[in-house]
Amino acid sequence: MAGYDAGQVAELLRKIGSHDELLANAYVYGSVVTDQAEQRTINLLHKAGLLRPDDEPGEFRLTTDFKRMLNRLMRKQSSYRQLTDMGKVIEALDETVYDFQQAVQAKQSDDAEFYLDQLDDLLYETKDGLNTNLENMHYAIVSQFGFVSTLTNKIRQNERYLNHAQNLLTELQQIDPESCYEWINWPCPNDFARKITGFIYWFNQTLPRLRFIIDNMRLSLFRLRRDEKQASQLRNMARYLRQHPEFELKEQLFEEPGFPESLKFAPAMNLCSYVDPHNTAIETPLMNLVQSLRKQNNQPVNKQRESATVVISSIEKLVYESDFFEEQSDSLFEQAIETEQPVSAIAFWQKYQLDWVRQNQHIHPKAWIELVFSCYCKLTNDQQAALDIKMIGSADVGVPDNYTYNDLEIILR
Structure with missing residues (x-):
């Protein structure tokens, strides 16, 4: 100053x-x-x-x-076009860091303090400029580009903002902020290290924020184009109606001599929410109505409220019935997870067939394979992502691309 x-x-x-x-x-x-x-x-x-x-x-x-x-x-959108050349910023920071390191190692305190202040100003200007850029773009989306009035200009501004934001994101993605840690890979002062790590943290937070703004711009552009299409359709309809006056109904159409009798209608009635006492045409019926209301001295009869009792039946307990073979198919899936080995449905059926017969449970091998396949299809997406199913069979003779499956395996991915 x-x-x-x-x-x-x-x-x-x-x-x-x-x-x-x-x-x-x-x-x-x-x-x-x-x-x-x-x-x-x-x-x-x-x-x-x-x-x-x-x-x-x-x-x-x-x-x-x-x-x-x-x-x-006033948050006018004028500075959003200022592209931030981060490549030149990184080069300037690298030169300033090198000068500061040389001054510190040479124990030149005055020069080191000067370079540290210069680094602080450069970091602040970079962060402030880019933050202002993002704030202006975000404010433009929130205000629906209120600095222009027509939909065409709003769409044009949105497209320019989106193009600028995408170019800015492409430019920022070319910078690897992790490489900036090399600037503090020496016995540096704490203030210097704090500034560098703060810059890296800010840079990593900026990219997700810019991606969020780009997504909102795309959504805003879609809405503006949809509104412009609807407005264009309305303008075309209005223009067509002005060019074709035959579609306009005359107010005195019911009085036309050539108008069909079946389509005639009375003129619209003038409705109002109050009674006009100055209208002499309704004076007599109005007085009769008032007199009849005054003569109603009969008090309304209060009817007794009807009451009834609500009978609450006892809660019936339902016995849970489980399917035996569905539980066995769950055991098959559990075995595939625990052993981390493929489990064959037929081999599982042969292994536990005698135990099932002792419990009076019988199932045909074909029905068992179909049940295991059905239970696999009923698994959740996460469960199906963890387990894989492999059908085992042979090709049918004389019928292309047709197979007969006689077994299946459950495999843990």
Whole structure:
């Protein structure tokens, strides 16, 4: 801040605060026109570097620096196009780190402090610029690109934002942040190591955030294109109806002499939510209605509330019935998991057939294979991902691509 003091900054801020309405009009409407009353004020602001002459005589606009500051504070989308060349940033950081390392090893404390401050400024500008870039893109999506009004311009801005974000993601993905750990692969000071590790952590957090913004941009672009298509259809329908007035119904259509009798209808009734007492046509029926209401002196009869009892039956306990052979198929799957070896359905059936007969349980081998296959199909996706099924059979003679299966195996993947 050499060359400036607090008094000059305060004077500039007072000028902005004293002429806030004039500067706001120049920012919102693009320019202001000078007149005799404001000529002195505009000259003062021009001298202070807040206004500049426009192409048209007598008109003034905001200066670029002042307008850029207002755009950033008002979250106008102007800085999203600023591509961050991370390759050049990494090269500059590498040079600064090398200078700092040489100064520390040579015990040049003043130079080391200078390079450390330079590194801190470079890291802050890099993170601040990219964060502002991402914040502007996120704000544009949330506000549905509110800085433009038509759907066509919104779609165009969304496409530009998406293209910029994709290019930025491609550029950032070419940087390997893990290689930055080589900068602290020496007996470096703690402050220096903390800055480098903080930069690496920030960089790793930026890529998922940018991918999230890109996904939201794609979704926003899809919605805007759908809205534009619907708006285009409505415009085409309105244009067609204007070009074909025969589709418009006349208000006095029911009075046309050639209109069919079966299609005639009475004119629309004027409905209102109150009674107009000044209408003489309804005076007599209205008085009769009021008199009839006054004569109703009969009190309404309160009917006794009917009551009834609710009978709650006892809770019936249901006995769980399990299928014997489905439990045996589960045992087959468990055996394949425990032994980590393929288990054949026929071999399992032959092994436990005598035990099943003792329990009065009988099943045919073909039915057993079909039951095991059915139980495998009923497994969850995670269970099927852990177990594999292999059909064992032979090709049918004379029938291409047809097989007869006589066994299957359950294999743990």
